[in-house]
Amino acid sequence: MRITFISIVLLMITISLSAIDIEIRGSNQKYSASETQIDGISYVSIQELSPILKCINKQERLDQRLYLHIYGETFIFLEGSSYYSYKIESYNMHFPLIRKAASYYLPTAFLTEDLPLHFGQDAAYRKGTLSIKQPVDHSVQVIVLDPGHGGKDPGAIGKKLKVKEKDVNLDVALKLKALLEKELNVRVLMTRSDDRFVSLGDRTRFANENKADLFISIHANASKNSSPKGAETYYLATAMTSDARAVEALENKVVELYEGGASALSKYDGLDFILSDLSQTEHLQSSNELASSVQQNLIAGCKAYDRGVKQANFYVLKGAFMPSILIELGFLSNAEEERLLINEEYQQRLARTIFEGLKRFKYRYDRIRNT
Ligand SMILES: [Zn+2]
Numbered sequence: 001m002r003i004t005f006i007s008i009v010l011l012m013i014t015i016s017l018s019a020i021d022i023e024i025r026g027s028n029q030k031y032s033a034s035e036t037q038i039d040g041i042s043y044v045s046i047q048e049l050s051p052i053l054k055c056i057n058k059q060e061r062l063d064q065r066l067y068l069h070i071y072g073e074t075f076i077f078l079e080g081s082s083y084y085s086y087k088i089e090s091y092n093m094h095f096p097l098i099r100k101a102a103s104y105y106l107p108t109a110f111l112t113e114d115l116p117l118h119f120g121q122d123a124a125y126r127k128g129t130l131s132i133k134q135p136v137d138h139s140v141q142v143i144v145l146d147p148g149h150g151g152k153d154p155g156a157i158g159k160k161l162k163v164k165e166k167d168v169n170l171d172v173a174l175k176l177k178a179l180l181e182k183e184l185n186v187r188v189l190m191t192r193s194d195d196r197f198v199s200l201g202d203r204t205r206f207a208n209e210n211k212a213d214l215f216i217s218i219h220a221n222a223s224k225n226s227s228p229k230g231a232e233t234y235y236l237a238t239a240m241t242s243d244a245r246a247v248e249a250l251e252n253k254v255v256e257l258y259e260g261g262a263s264a265l266s267k268y269d270g271l272d273f274i275l276s277d278l279s280q281t282e283h284l285q286s287s288n289e290l291a292s293s294v295q296q297n298l299i300a301g302c303k304a305y306d307r308g309v310k311q312a313n314f315y316v317l318k319g320a321f322m323p324s325i326l327i328e329l330g331f332l333s334n335a336e337e338e339r340l341l342i343n344e345e346y347q348q349r350l351a352r353t354i355f356e357g358l359k360r361f362k363y364r365y366d367r368i369r370n371t
Pocket of ligand 1: 220
């Protein structure tokens with residue numbers, strides 16, 4: 001027992017000595033991944049490797065497995081084991097996969113011997129340089145967060161405390177932004193970062209112009225009576241229930257109220273509709289999956305009443321050329337939820353659970369798109 005403990009401590013003592021050069025074929029890109037000596041063996045951290053090889057990784061904390069997707073192929077490693085599986089065969093790297101704090105380390109030999117073995121012509125190691133083909137990368141890199149309403153448009157107003165929807169939306173979006181930037185390493189852009197009015201059309205235009213990969217609109221609900229409660233997530237489609245139609249009317253009302261009356265509505269119909277119909281049809285399935293992933297995590301983590309994933313024809317989702325959803329965090333017309341929605345801790349939990357939903361979706365989506 002004691003010997004094992006000491007050897008683990010020794011494993012932790014590492015010194016960085018050298019680096020392995022990685023050259024991307026057909027481009028001028030050259031990288032240098034630093035090698036770390038662990039127990040006398042040369043290792044490279046996955047953290048450093050991932051952006052170079054554009055690999056997607058997922059850690060299964062429960063069974064200590066690490067999934068690494070490189071060039072659309074899947075490698076499954078086990079923490080502390082030198083064996084990994086690839087295309088239902090087992091391979092031995094001779095040195096184990098090691099985890100230090102939150103980082104995984106692969107023996108350098110995996111790059112110099114195993115990659116050339118599996119990728120043949122596409123990977124070669126000569127004289128200290130790994131030369132590989134250009135990896136494709138269609139993974140999610142830019143996420144646009146859209147806090148609903150703002151400025152002259154307060155959105156829904158709470159019945160008891162007169163909480164303004166625009167403030168709740170912004171608070172949660174800002175908390176979500178911080179998590180995404182810190183833990184998912186993506187670029188996060190906001191349609192508004194303060195209390196200002198932005199038209200619905202400008203919100204999607206902003207997402208399209210910035211080539212966003214995902215568009216997340218954040219709202220809070222309201223109803224005429226005080227009993228309805230719970231969270232729901234929407235994606236754009238024409239089929240809908242009467243409940244969904246009511247929420248759709250509420251969220252679309254901003255056009256009539258603040259964007260120049262009923263005549264302004266026409267700009268969101270007609271030609272725009274045909275265009276948006278095309279843009280979202282391509283992403284219908286992904287938007288549905290994104291909505292499901294967010295809704296599931298939101299309900300499980302916030303213990304909110306589950307109103308489900310729904311479809312509606314929101315102007316703000318129209319014309320977005322990427323998977324897009326609209327989240328209704330809860331009901332400001334419900335006294336208990338109104339109180340929760342301005343609670344700092346609950347807002348943080350909402351942000352955390354939406355984050356988990358986005359993270360899970362991203363992993364699946366990146367893997368499919370990079371294959
Ligand atoms: Zn709203």
